[in-house]
Amino acid sequence: MTNRSEQAYLEALSRVVDPVLFHSFDELGTLRGLKIKRKVAHVTVAVPGPDYPAAGELRRRILDVFDESIEEIDLKMVDLTDSEREKLGEKLVGDSAIIPPSQEPAEGAGAHSGHAPTTERPNPFVDRSSLTRVICISSGKGGVGKSSITVNLAVALAQAGHTVGILDADIYGFSIPRMIGVGYPPVVLGKTIIPPVAHGVRCISIGFFVEEDQAVAWRGPMLHRAIEQFLVDVHWGAPEFLLIDMPPGTGDIALSVAQQLPRAEIYVVTTPQSSAERVAQRMGSLAKQMKIPVRGVIENMSWFETPDGQRFEPFGHGGGEALANSLGVTLLAQVPLVTRLREGADEGMPIVAMAPEGEIGLIFAKLAADIAAASPTRIYRSELSVS
Numbered sequence: 010m011t012n013r014s015e016q017a018y019l020e021a022l023s024r025v026v027d028p029v030l031f032h033s034f035d036e037l038g039t040l041r042g043l044k045i046k047r048k049v050a051h052v053t054v055a056v057p058g059p060d061y062p063a064a065g066e067l068r069r070r071i072l073d074v075f076d077e078s079i080e081e082i083d084l085k086m087v088d089l090t091d092s093e094r095e096k097l098g099e100k101l102v103g104d105s106a107i108i109p110p111s112q113e114p115a116e117g118a119g120a121h122s123g124h125a126p127t128t129e130r131p132n133p134f135v136d137r138s139s140l141t142r143v144i145c146i147s148s149g150k151g152g153v154g155k156s157s158i159t160v161n162l163a164v165a166l167a168q169a170g171h172t173v174g175i176l177d178a179d180i181y182g183f184s185i186p187r188m189i190g191v192g193y194p195p196v197v198l199g200k201t202i203i204p205p206v207a208h209g210v211r212c213i214s215i216g217f218f219v220e221e222d223q224a225v226a227w228r229g230p231m232l233h234r235a236i237e238q239f240l241v242d243v244h245w246g247a248p249e250f251l252l253i254d255m256p257p258g259t260g261d262i263a264l265s266v267a268q269q270l271p272r273a274e275i276y277v278v279t280t281p282q283s284s285a286e287r288v289a290q291r292m293g294s295l296a297k298q299m300k301i302p303v304r305g306v307i308e309n310m311s312w313f314e315t316p317d318g319q320r321f322e323p324f325g326h327g328g329g330e331a332l333a334n335s336l337g338v339t340l341l342a343q344v345p346l347v348t349r350l351r352e353g354a355d356e357g358m359p360i361v362a363m364a365p366e367g368e369i370g371l372i373f374a375k376l377a378a379d380i381a382a383a384s385p386t387r388i389y390r391s392e393l394s395v396s
């Protein structure tokens with residue numbers, strides 16, 4: 010027997026948004042039932058699994074729906090079955106249409122029945138209709154602050170109201186989950202991966218899937234496949250910006266990543282003392298081989314200021330400017346050496362999230378605004394490219 014308040018609560022509940030899946034019960038189809046009997050609400054919802062990281066927050070959001078007219082809420086969370094999980098994954102990644110029903114493995118048909126369909130999903134970032142700007146953060150070598158810049162730029166873009174994802178493509182030196190402070194692992198729905206969100210940024214990294222040092226044994230094709238899977242099987246939700254923390258230099262992995270992102274833009278991180286010519290040559294050749302443009306230079310560790318306001322330049326001067334000149338692009342930002350920046354990275358609390366109005370926060374806010382204001386590249390349309 011449905012009474013009026015039950016119907017009203019049902020509608021309110023169906024609008025509750027899952028904090029990890031980012032869709033409402035209505036869209037997910039996971040509200041299993043609501044019964045109100047003698048001021049007690051009996052609610053049943055389905056969640057991906059017993060260790061679902063959002064269970065606590067989801068519970069809070071459900072309880073919030075009810076007012077004082079309800080004295081007790083009896084909330085049951087049941088687990089999705091394997092096949093329900095897989096179906097939900099397909100729905101979320103938005104490509105169920107590409108798997109024709111005739112190709113779905115028939116029930117009980119051989120050893121592979123019940124496994125995920127092997128049909129390849131398209132790479133959404135290659136599609137010309139994609140509205141995502143893919144921003145590759147590259148450097149000539151490691152240790153110049155590529156990951157630090159990626160994380161803080163992503164948080165600054167999110168603070169400015171953009172939708173942002175980070176793909177940690179530095180497979181041998183992954184550090185994004187630790188630096189941005191991801192609090193829970195990705196949720197796997199069949200072959201769809203739901204990335205965790207930290208400071209408003211969706212993140213994926215090989216670090217979620219392998220032990221430290223394990224990826225070192227991987228060879229080229231495995232790495233290529235891992236990156237491909239991160240582009241294709243992760244529910245990015247068509248963000249405005251996808252930042253790629255690139256492997257340092259221009260080795261095979263960097264080429265492989267760039268190859269899979271033909272519409273990307275490269276931003277180069279350098280220190281003031283880097284040999285501008287060498288870095289420029291390398292980045293220039295990466296851009297040329299991959300036919301993707303270098304759009305700007307970011308200089309990191311530019312200076313150090315003592316508490317009494319004295320400035321030192323421990324890594325010299327002018328590297329960013331020289332590199333920008335030789336690449337024919339703009340030096341977009343200079344980021345000083347700041348202890349809090351390193352501590353923030355070590356503690357998983359990016360300095361831009363901690364102090365958006367501080368010196369570093371403002372530098373990244375401006376960098377984010379400048380990158381957002383730059384028109385997306387059209388180089389993939391050869392008729393528009395300027396020579």
Ligand SMILES: Nc1ncnc2c1ncn2[C@@H]1O[C@H](COP(=O)(O)OP(=O)(O)O)[C@@H](O)[C@H]1O
Pocket residue numbers: 148150151152153154155156157158184309310344345346347348350351352354355
């Ligand atoms: N501007 C900065 N001020 C202080 N420490 C920094 C700065 N940029 C980077 N670091 C620190 O330097 C180290 C290397 O930076 P990281 O971002 O990991 O470089 P990469 O990704 O290029 O290897 C890290 O410990 C990081 O916290």
Ligand SMILES: [Mg+2]
Pocket residue numbers: 155156157179182183184
């Ligand atoms: Mg790094």
